[in-house]
Amino acid sequence: MSEVIDQLHRDHLNIVKLLDYLESELKKVGGDRIPDFQLMHEVMHYMTSYPDIYHHPREDLIFNRLRDKPGVDDGPIDDVLEEHQEIIERGKRFRAALRTVLSESMMLTEDFLEIAHAYIRLQRRHLDREESSLFPLAREELSDSDWREIDAIFENAPDPLFGRLVKAEYSHIRSVIG
Ligand SMILES: [Fe+2]
Ligand SMILES: [Fe+2]
Incomplete structure (x- = not known):
């Protein structure tokens, strides 16, 4: 069996933690507590730099x-x-x-929330589909030689946030999310 699919599963657990964090911050929008937009931006920097570049491909x-x-x-x-x-x-x-909000440019709160929640909803539905049907199917259908070939194609790309070595730009999120 492949190490790749185990890593992809671990990525999913980490992505869920980040989605939970984003959602908990979004609940503060319009309330008494101030959301940490900077940290949310760091989360999205990670999402667009690691999962989008290494996980999905x-x-x-x-x-x-x-x-x-x-x-x-x-x-x-x-x-x-x-x-x-x-x-x-x-x-x-x-x-x-998030960059717009951080730069204090004007954006309607409802537009911001719609963009944020649409992203989180899509990610959750997608992860569920992969975990409940496509990953089990891949484990069942792909042979050892398929996995060997797949493993050989991938360069080693350590996770810069949840890996053993944390990139400086993610140290703040790592300390909050763990
Ligand atoms: Fe995916
Ligand atoms: Fe995935």
């Missing part, structure tokens, strides 16, 4: 290989591959919205 390769297996339904695979593009676009939009 690894899954793309696994899912495309899965699609080649006889009897595997293309429909759910195509949906998830499309969602990767949507996550990347919505992630950039959310990050840009």
Whole structure:
């Protein structure tokens, strides 16, 4: 079995922690407590720099290989591959919205919340789909030689936030989220 899919599963658990954090900060918008927009921006910097660059492309390769297996339904695979593009676009939009807020430019609160919640909703639905159907299918359908080939394609890309060595720009989030 592949180390890659175990790492992808660990990434999911970490992404969920970050989504929970973002959601808890968003609850403060318009209330008495001030959301930490700077830290939310750091989270989105990570999301658009590590999962978007390393996590989804690894899954793309696994899912495309899965699609080649006889009897595997293309429909759910195509949906998830499309969602990767949507996550990347919505992630950039959310990050840009946070930059707007941080630069004290004007933005309607409802527009900001809509962008933020749309991103979180999409990510959660996507993770659920992968964990409940595509990862189990990949573990079942892909052979040892498939996994060896997939493993060989990937360069080692340590996670800069949840890995053993934390990049300086993420040390604040790591200390808050753990
Ligand atoms: Fe994915
Ligand atoms: Fe994923």
